[in-house]
Amino acid sequence: MSDHTIPNLVKGSGLRICSVPRHLGLGQQMRLSNRIDGRKTISVYEGVAEGAFKYSKDPVVGQQYLILGLHYHHPSDPSILRAWIWRTIKSLLDNTRYTRRISACSKISAEKITRHGSRSTSAIDPSGQCDSSPPHPLDPLSTSEIDATVSLIRREHGQLNFNAVTLFEPRKAEMMAWLASPETAKRPARAADVVAIAPGGKVYDGVVDLDQNKIVEWKHTPNVQPLITMEDLQEVEHVVRKDPKVIEQCGIIGIPPEDMHKVYCDPWTIGYDERFGTGVRLQQALMYYRPHVDDSQYTFPLDFCPIYNSEEKKIIHIDVPTVRRPLNKALPNNYHPEAIEKEGGFRTDIKPIHITQPEGVSFQVNGRSIDWQNWNIHVGFNYREGIVLNNITFNDKGNVRPIFWRLSLAEMVVPYGNPEHPHQRKHAFDLGEYGGGYMTNSLALGCDCKGAIHYMDAAFVNRAGASTIIKNAICIHEEDAGILFKHTDFRDESLCCNPWSQAYYLDGTVQLEIKLTGILNTYSINPGEDTKGWGTEVYPGVNAHNHQHLFCLRVDPNIDGPNNTVFQVDAVRGEGEVGSAENPYGNAFYAKKTKFSTPLEAMSDYDGSTSRTWEMSNTNKLNPFSKKPVCYKLVSREVPPLLPKDGSLVWKRAGFARHAVHVTKYSDDEIHPAGRHVPQTSGEPSHGIPAWIEAAGPNSSIDNTDVVLWHTFGLTHFPAPEDYPIMPAEPMTLLLRPRNFFDRNPALDVPPSYARTPSQVAAGANACGCKKSDGSSVLV
Numbered sequence: 001m002s003d004h005t006i007p008n009l010v011k012g013s014g015l016r017i018c019s020v021p022r023h024l025g026l027g028q029q030m031r032l033s034n035r036i037d038g039r040k041t042i043s044v045y046e047g048v049a050e051g052a053f054k055y056s057k058d059p060v061v062g063q064q065y066l067i068l069g070l071h072y073h074h075p076s077d078p079s080i081l082r083a084w085i086w087r088t089i090k091s092l093l094d095n096t097r098y099t100r101r102i103s104a105c106s107k108i109s110a111e112k113i114t115r116h117g118s119r120s121t122s123a124i125d126p127s128g129q130c131d132s133s134p135p136h137p138l139d140p141l142s143t144s145e146i147d148a149t150v151s152l153i154r155r156e157h158g159q160l161n162f163n164a165v166t167l168f169e170p171r172k173a174e175m176m177a178w179l180a181s182p183e184t185a186k187r188p189a190r191a192a193d194v195v196a197i198a199p200g201g202k203v204y205d206g207v208v209d210l211d212q213n214k215i216v217e218w219k220h221t222p223n224v225q226p227l228i229t230m231e232d233l234q235e236v237e238h239v240v241r242k243d244p245k246v247i248e249q250c251g252i253i254g255i256p257p258e259d260m261h262k263v264y265c266d267p268w269t270i271g272y273d274e275r276f277g278t279g280v281r282l283q284q285a286l287m288y289y290r291p292h293v294d295d296s297q298y299t300f301p302l303d304f305c306p307i308y309n310s311e312e313k314k315i316i317h318i319d320v321p322t323v324r325r326p327l328n329k330a331l332p333n334n335y336h337p338e339a340i341e342k343e344g345g346f347r348t349d350i351k352p353i354h355i356t357q358p359e360g361v362s363f364q365v366n367g368r369s370i371d372w373q374n375w376n377i378h379v380g381f382n383y384r385e386g387i388v389l390n391n392i393t394f395n396d397k398g399n400v401r402p403i404f405w406r407l408s409l410a411e412m413v414v415p416y417g418n419p420e421h422p423h424q425r426k427h428a429f430d431l432g433e434y435g436g437g438y439m440t441n442s443l444a445l446g447c448d449c450k451g452a453i454h455y456m457d458a459a460f461v462n463r464a465g466a467s468t469i470i471k472n473a474i475c476i477h478e479e480d481a482g483i484l485f486k487h488t489d490f491r492d493e494s495l496c497c498n499p500w501s502q503a504y505y506l507d508g509t510v511q512l513e514i515k516l517t518g519i520l521n522t523y524s525i526n527p528g529e530d531t532k533g534w535g536t537e538v539y540p541g542v543n544a545h546n547h548q549h550l551f552c553l554r555v556d557p558n559i560d561g562p563n564n565t566v567f568q569v570d571a572v573r574g575e576g577e578v579g580s581a582e583n584p585y586g587n588a589f590y591a592k593k594t595k596f597s598t599p600l601e602a603m604s605d606y607d608g609s610t611s612r613t614w615e616m617s618n619t620n621k622l623n624p625f626s627k628k629p630v631c632y633k634l635v636s637r638e639v640p641p642l643l644p645k646d647g648s649l650v651w652k653r654a655g656f657a658r659h660a661v662h663v664t665k666y667s668d669d670e671i672h673p674a675g676r677h678v679p680q681t682s683g684e685p686s687h688g689i690p691a692w693i694e695a696a697g698p699n700s701s702i703d704n705t706d707v708v709l710w711h712t713f714g715l716t717h718f719p720a721p722e723d724y725p726i727m728p729a730e731p732m733t734l735l736l737r738p739r740n741f742f743d744r745n746p747a748l749d750v751p752p753s754y755a756r757t758p759s760q761v762a763a764g765a766n767a768c769g770c771k772k773s774d775g776s777s778v779l780v
C-alpha cells in the first residue's frame with residue numbers, strides 16, 4: 001500500500017467533502033435484525049454506545065448497543081409490525097439513559113407507520129435525527145441491506161468469506177429516466193454488488209436484487225484475486241512472528257528469538273510475482289522492528305521479505321538479499337508528543353485561531369444530497385473509491401443545469417523506483433488492491449475538520465459477513481476560500497472586495513485537493529552504502545526509495561446533458577514569423593483546440609510548455625456571447641509521466657497511467673481503471689482502460705456522445721530528511737472550471753463585504769455600498 005497518501009479532500013465549491021484513509025483497526029459495530037417472514041424484514045439499527053441493550057429474540061447481540069432507528073419493508077401485517085416495534089421501544093425505554101432521544105424519535109416512527117400503513121419506512125439515523133424517506137437509489141447500502149444480502153447468499157451458497165458487499169449502482173439510463181420523472185418512471189431497484197471467497201480460494205462475483213430479495217447473478221470468476229482487506233492485512237503479523245524461517249532470518253540480522261514480539265510487518269499485496277502467478281492469494285510482508293512499543297518502526301526496517309499465503313495462512317517463501325543489512329543501531333526517531341517533549345518540548349508561541357459560524361451553515365443536507373449556493377450534489381461512498389459525487393447540478397437563475405454525472409477518484413498506483421529485486425514488486429494500487437473506502441478512518445472535529453461539520457458514516461461488510469460501520473467517514477463543511485473577486489479603479493478608488501468564506505467556489509469551480517502525508521515506506525541501508533540514486537538516506541540506516549503517486553480521476557461529464565465532446569487545448573503562438581502577413585508583429589497567440597474524435601486520439605499527455613488543458617464540451621449548445629460550446633475545463637498542472645518504462649510490470653498492470661487523459665464512451669460497468677480485481681494481475685493482458693478501448697475499438701467515435709474522461713495525475717517523490725519521521729502534508733490540486741458555461745461571472749449576486757462605486761466615492765470618502773440585512777448601508 002502506498003505509505004502516506006490521503007486521497008481525501010474533494011472540494012465542492014467551498015463545500016468540502018472529505019474522508020481520510022486509515023491504516024489499521026476496524027471499528028466494529030453490529031446490528032440486530034428480526035425477520036418477520038421470507039422477504040419481509042424489520043431491522044433495528046444501533047450504534048456503539050456506552051449503555052447496554054439486549055433484545056432477547058435476536059441471537060446477534062454483542063456487548064454495547066443503543067438502538068437508534070427502526071426500518072421495515074413490505075410488512076405482511078402492519079398490526080404485528082407495530083406491536084413488535086412498540087415492544088422493542090418499550091425495552092429500550094427501560095434503558096433510561098437514552099429514553100428522551102429514543103422516545104422523541106419513536107413517536108415520529110409511529111406516526112409514519114399510521115399514516116403510510118404497510119409501505120412506510122421510518123428510520124432514525126445515527127446522528128439522532130429522524131428521517132422518513134426511503135434511500136435515494138444512489139445511497140450506499142445500509143447495514144440492514146448488507147445483512148439482507150449476506151443472509152440471502154448464505155442461504156443459497158453456504159459459508160463464504162465476504163470481500164465486498166456494496167451498492168450495485170443503478171444503470172445510468174434507468175437512473176436518468178427516474179430523475180427526470182420520479183412520479184412516473186420506475187424507481188431503480190436497490191441492488192448489491194458482491195465479492196466473496198469460498199473456502200479453498202474460489203472467487204465469486206454476484207448481484208443481489210434487494211427489492212426482490214433475489215440473487216440475480218452469481219458466478220465463479222477464475223484466475224483473479226479480490227482486494228486485500230484490513231482483516232487480511234492484520235492476520236499476517238501474527239503468523240510472521242511465529243514462523244521458524246522468519247525467526248531464523250531475524251537472528252541472522254541481530255534480533256534474538258525472545259524479541260520476536262518486537263517484530264512488525266506492513267503486509268502489502270504482492271503486486272505480481274511471476275514465480276507465484278495469480279492462483280494463490282498472496283501478500284508480501286515488509287518487515288520492521290520496534291525497540292519499544294511506542295517507537296516508530298520505520299527507523300528499523302529489516303532486509304528480508306516473507307511471502308504469505310492468505311488461504312493457508314502461512315509463509316511460503318522469504319526473499320533474502322545477497323547483501324545482508326544488520327538491524328539498525330541508530331536511536332529511535334519519533335514524532336509522538338512524549339518524544340518531542342524529551343527533545344525540548346513544543347513551541348509555545350502559537351495563538352489559537354477559532355472558526356465560528358454563529359448563524360450555522362449555508363448548506364442543507366437532505367439524506368445524502370447537499371444543497372449549497374446553487375449547487376446540488378449527491379454524496380455516495382463505497383469500499384473501493386471512497387467518496388463518489390453523483391448528479392452534480394448548478395441552479396443557474398432557476399434553470400437547474402447538469403454538470404457532472406459522477407466524480408470519483410477511481411484508482412491510484414504508487415510505483416517505486418529501486419530496480420533491485422524484490423523492490424520492483426512495490427507498486428501498490430491503493431484503491432484496487434486495498435480499497436479507498438476500506439482504508440477510511442473516522443474524522444474528528446478539530447483534528448481533520450474545523451467549524452460546523454456534517455458527518456456521514458460508511459457501512460461495509462466484514463469477512464464473516466457482518467455489517468460494520470465507520471463513524472464520521474465523510475465530513476462536509478464550509479471554508480473561507482479567500483477573495484472571490486476584487487477590483488480597484490485607480491481613478492476614484494472605488495472597489496469591491498469579498499473575502500467571504502465560500503466565495504471562491506461560488507464561481508462554479510470544482511476543486512479536487514489531495515494532501516500527501518504520513519510515513520515513508522523505508523528499507524534498510526548499511527553504513528556507507530550507496531543508494532545509487534534510487535533512494536535517500538533520510539536518517540542513519542533508513543533508505544526511503546523514490547516513488548510516484550499517480551491518481552486516476554474518473555470524470556463522467558454531463559455538461560448540459562450527457563452528449564459531450566472532449567477537446568485538448570494548447571496555448572500556441574500564431575503562425576507566421578515576424579514580418580509575415582498573418583503575424584506581422586510576431587505577437588499573436590491563441591488557444592489551439594484539438595477535438596478528440598476517437599479513444600486513440602484522446603490518449604494524450606500533459607504539456608506544460610503549452611499550458612495544456614482539456615475541455616469537456618457540449619457542442620450542441622453555444623454560449624450566446626463567445627459563440628463557443630458550453631464546457632468545463634480540466635486544469636491540472638501536476639501531471640508527471642509514468643516513469644516505469646513501456647513494457648515494465650507497472651506499465652502493463654496500470655494501463656490507465658500510460659497517459660494523462662483517456663476518453664472512453666460511457667459504459668455502466670466501466671468504473672475501475674485497472675479492472676475489477678487488481679491484486680496479482682500480470683498486466684497480460686492489461687485490464688481496465690486499455691482493454692475497454694480495445695474492445696470498443698480504438699477508432700470508434702467519442703464525438704458528441706456520452707463519454708467518460710479518465711485523468712491520471714500526481715507527483716514524483718524523491719524523499720528527503722524533512723519527510724521523516726513523518727511527512728508534512730504536501731498539497732496538490734486540480735480544477736474543473738466552467739468555460740463559456742455561464743453568461744457572466746455567476747457569483748455577482750454574492751453580497752460583497754465591502755464596496756464603493758465612483759458616485760459613492762464622490763459623495764463622501766466613507767460611503768459604502770454594502771447593505772446590511774435590514775437594507776441599511778454600512779459605513780466603514
Ligand SMILES: [Cu+2]
Pocket residue numbers: 004516547549717
Ligand atoms: Cu510519497
